[in-house]
Amino acid sequence: MPGTAAALAERIDDLLPQTQCTQCGFDGCRPYAQAIADGRAEIDRCPPGGEAGIAALAELLGRAPLPLDTTRGLPGPLQAAVIDERHCIGCTLCIKACPVDAIVGANKRMHTVLPDWCTGCGLCLPPCPVDCIEMVPAAPGRAWSRQDAQAARRRHRARAERLERERVQRETRLAGRAAAPAARPESAGVVPAGDGQAEARKRAAVERALALARARRQQRTAP
Secondary structure (H helix, E strand, O other): OOOHHHHHHHHHHHHHOOOOOOOOOOOHHHHHHHHHHHOOOOOOOOOOOOOHHHHHHHHHHOOOOOOOOHHOOOOOOOOOEEEEEOOOOOOHHHHOOOOOEEEEEOOOOEEEEEEOOOOOOOOOOOOOOOOOOOEEEOOOOOEEEEEHHHHHHHHHHHHHHHHHHHHHHOOOHHHHHHOOOOOOHHHHOOOOHHHHHHHHHHHHHHHHHHHHHHHHHHHOOOO
C-alpha cells in the first residue's frame, strides 16, 4: 500500500463523497478513511459512493472490488433537507447536527437549509422534536460533484475546528468561574422574578409544537 497510514488515509479520504453521513459506522468520511488505511474497515461501507466509489478505492489499494454492503444503506439520487418553516420552533438541534453547517438560524428563530451546501446526509432529521424536516430530491439536474465533495470537506473541517475552539473557550470560562470567589450566602439561590413564568411559557410552546408534530405523523400514517 502506498505511503504511511496517515498519507494513505488522506488519499482514501479524497475519494470519498464527503457527505459525512456516518452510514459507514464512523463519525464522518475522514475517520472512515483512516479505518480503511489501518485495516480496521473494508471499502464497501459507503452507500453515497456506491459501486463507483468502491472501484476507485480498490484501484488505489490494489485490491479486488467488493459488492456494496447494503445493510448500511442504498445509493440513490442526491437529496436535500427542507425545513417546514411554519412548524419550526427554533430549537437549533438540526443546526447542531448538520456536519457541514448547511442550516442557518438562531435560537427561537426560524431555520432554513442552504440547498447548495446540503450533502443529503439526513442527520438533521432524528433530533428534530417537531418532525418539520424532510428529505426531497435535489434540484433537477444537480448531481454531487467532486467540487461539491471538496467544498463539503472544507466546511466539515472548519466546523470541527470551530467546535474545538468553542470547547476550549467554554472550559476556560468554567475554570475562571471556579476560581472566582464564591457567591455571598445571602445572594445564593435567588431566582429573578418572572423566570418561572417564562420557563412555563416556553414549556407550553414546546408542548403545543410536539402535539402538532404528533398529529401530522398520525395523518401521514393513517390508512
